Amino acid sequence: MSQSLASPAAVPMAQAGDVLLEDLEPPPGAHALVIGHHRLEALCGLIRQGCAGAAELRPHDRGGPRAESAQIVVLVDPASLAEAASLLATAWRALDHGGRILVQDPGGRRHQIEGLLRAQGFIAISSRETPRGTVMLGRRPFALAHG
Numbered sequence: 001m002s003q004s005l006a007s008p009a010a011v012p013m014a015q016a017g018d019v020l021l022e023d024l025e026p027p028p029g030a031h032a033l034v035i036g037h038h039r040l041e042a043l044c045g046l047i048r049q050g051c052a053g054a055a056e057l058r059p060h061d062r063g064g065p066r067a068e069s070a071q072i073v074v075l076v077d078p079a080s081l082a083e084a085a086s087l088l089a090t091a092w093r094a095l096d097h098g099g100r101i102l103v104q105d106p107g108g109r110r111h112q113i114e115g116l117l118r119a120q121g122f123i124a125i126s127s128r129e130t131p132r133g134t135v136m137l138g139r140r141p142f143a144l145a146h147g
Helices: 016-021 040-048 081-094 110-120
Strands: 002-004 031-036 053-057 070-076 095-105 123-130 133-139
Touching: 016 040, 031 040, 031 081, 040 053, 040 070, 070 081, 081 095, 081 110, 095 110, 110 123, 110 133
Parallel strands: 031 053, 031 070, 070 095
Antiparallel strands: 002 053, 095 133, 123 133
16 A cells, blocks of 8 residues: 655646545545545545545555545445455445545446445445546444443
């Protein structure tokens, strides 16, 4: 897993990655993880949106992020539904409670991926169409207090 720390001024001006992320609205200083085959645009977009740290993970990288280490996860262009399911499990582990996930799917698998998001436990799932495919947003629920 590689890590990028940069100031928004050090990253090129608005690009296609910003359109992808426009509904995400990361909290100031959020830590983000970008998973997928085409990570660079999303990574730069997150930095431009003020994420304090942005890490990237290729789908077949060994190891993975620390548990609950990110407030934002972006999953870009999963190659298959099996890959999407595996990477959503990685995203769930990486996100802290209340963290948000964005999935970009140019392959027309919206309903299947929304089902995978629900099966993993994500809530508040919404989607929109873009010129590059469907973008789905979800959130990891807050932990329930026991006692």
